[in-house]
Amino acid sequence: MSDAAAVASRIRQAYENFLSGITPPEDSVRSVVRESWARSLNRGVDPGEADPDKSSTPTMSESEFTEYRAAHPITAVRPLVQSLMVDAIADSGVVVALTDQVGRLLWVEGETGARDKASHINFVEGSVWSEEVVGTNAPGLALAVDRGVQVVGPEHFSGAVQEWSCAAAPVHDPLTGHVIGVIDVTGGREVAAPFALAAVRSVVAAVERELQSKAVDLADPSTFVETIEGARLTVLTDQGYRWQRAGASSRTLSRRHAEILVLLQAFPEGLNTEQLALKLAEDGIDPVTVRAEISRLRRDLGDDVVGSRPYRLTAELSSDVGDIRARVASGGELESVIDELGRGGLLVESAAPGIVEIFEELREDVRSRVIAEGNVGALRKWTSSIHGRDDLAAWRRLEHRLPVGHPDRAVAGGRIRLLDKRYGL
Template identity: 65%
Template sequence: MREGTSVSTHVRRAYEQFLAGQTPADDTVRSLVRESWERSRNSGIDPDEADPGHDSGPLSDADFEAYRATHRLAAVRPLVQSLMLDDIAGSGVVVALTDKQGRLLWVEGDSSARDAAARINFVENSVWSEETVGTNAPGLALTVNRGVQIIGPEHFSGPIQKWNCAAAPVHDPVSGELLGVIDVTGGPAAAAPFALAAVRSVVAAVERELQSRAVDLGAPETFAPAPATRRLTVLADGPAQWHDGAAARSLSPRHAEILLLLQTYSEGLGTEQLATLLSDEGLGAVTVRAEISRLRRDLGDVLTSRPYRLIVDLESDIDELRRHIATGELIAAIRTLGRGGLLAESMAPGVIEIFDEVREDLRSRMFGTGDVTALNAWVASPHGRDDITAWNALAQRLPASHPQRAVAEGRVRLLDRRFGVRR
């Protein structure tokens, strides 16, 4: 949590000159910073005894929770988490979202970074405006309405001069209203040149997301109640479909795989876990986060991050299939499975496991009941055509005089020769 050695000592010397009532030379400190120092001094901030955020009058816990839950940035917080939190883990920095007054709505990062930030009161519900704390990146970004980076001794308050921060404002893409800032605060990582560029790129993604959520107040569907449950269909021929009460929307195979896996693992999945379930060829974390970002853009706020977890009720035709199996409706189960859709086509290890599970559940229930009609339907399906165990079970259950028994016995011999396995 210490400033990098790249911070020039002449900045600190200029700061000391400024506090002594002298005007630092123009080439010793950025004009952006010097002007902020002047505003901070004029606001009556004591650089030696300032208690960042203390004089802001924090809201009560209940009022604060209610306030941030309804803030415009609450809707895009999962996107910020998806794009930033995995990358900062272990880097000694925290990510903060503020409102337009500089109140910290969320401060996120690993526990050690958040604990260190708490020691300077960089915590949720404190206010880090320029008028309250003096020169700092989130406060200055709000004041000048553009992205800024503040390094070590450029801060006005002495207690925070061993920190670095980079922040950029977020605007409503339709009205242009200033909503708050996204900030990265911490040690050397927050002082790196790419830190501000990274924050700006996330702000751009957030504003695109906000724009995609903009509504036409004259459209009748704007005020229609949201469906309580969404539905995912993956077993039919053709693309997987997302149903949310409006017209069905086709999904890419990757997005359908992600949704199916998150529904299956309702407790949530980390980035690496999801990557492993999606591909056994080393799918990168960046690729996973990019797909999650696109999924949110297409479907809205349907999942959260760290871990990735669905935050809407989702049913699928896999659920329907499982219910048919559980209740012994085997013909209906075979028809619902059909040719398998995404389950049969996907190469994602996690989806292959789901396919293996439901197929084996169906076979086990079928063999347990000995239902000849179901066995006939199964061996006539794409999944049972080469199932030697099913053909053998059918042959054993049909009367010796039944014409289908001879066919079943012949298929057992054929499969035995073809695969060399007799069960």
């Protein structure tokens, strides 16, 4: 058995074990593939078939697709891709595909026989080859992890595609960093060679340089994706974390997705993968995990919610956390702010370092204003809250602000003595 055949046999065994519920050994298959298998399985992708027609992405009529494809920014680089790659593989039996940012195949290029063969697995213009729809494949995985990847034979999640190999890399808007699509080469054993991915990466680099040199204006993804207007994030309740588009019903968010959105709203300039990883976990998390979470967030909320390089919000977003920060900064009344902080929600429940920092800064801003302004109502509210009940400086300020003989002044004095005794101050 040749080395290549032995590797394929090992991967196929790992794949079969995985589908049987047996965790394959770490050295049996690449981690990027194993993690993609897990995401595919969790999303309910059928390993028996690759059916891009099952995509939740809105379907288009032939005329709508033609119009959409013509207007899509990746179409502007098609002539360059043809000259750099398509012409060179004219008789090789492989196809070159250009996708949009959700994995929809906009162009499938190659000689007629190769395209006909690809059509047998539904690898045709207009079909959606995202990881969420057909499982592990190069175009979908490149979008999921935002980097060039190669998927060889049995590494595909769908058994129907395991006779194929593919290599793909994402194309980024040079002005905004948004992923606008993928360049992919798909074929047989010839695409399993290492040079295939290197060739795709070289073409992508040339394409991105061309886009930059011509200053192609791709800055606003609203030219080819439905944008979000008036989205609202609610995380300071005991009823879960909610996301709502204008005019649509709300959606429940996972804690991790709520954390990401709060962090990106707090850092409008954006966070790169490493920065976001460190703000989500004390020791950081794997960059691939960060990219996978962003991919799932885009899948759940829309592709126009979060941009790339760095990750940042690309949609109008208001939130209850943002409202509180704005009210505190603008000098608004504090009693309702203290009530809202007392509800807890994500700011109390999350252990993510970035969220903890946001909470600590917000709490300290509220406390500083309460003590500095000396408003009796706000001082009472603060000292009766979970955040201020042991705040000695606030109790002393409240005692000072209450008139001599007021019954609450005696209560404040008693609490001051208790805190002095308890903490030895």
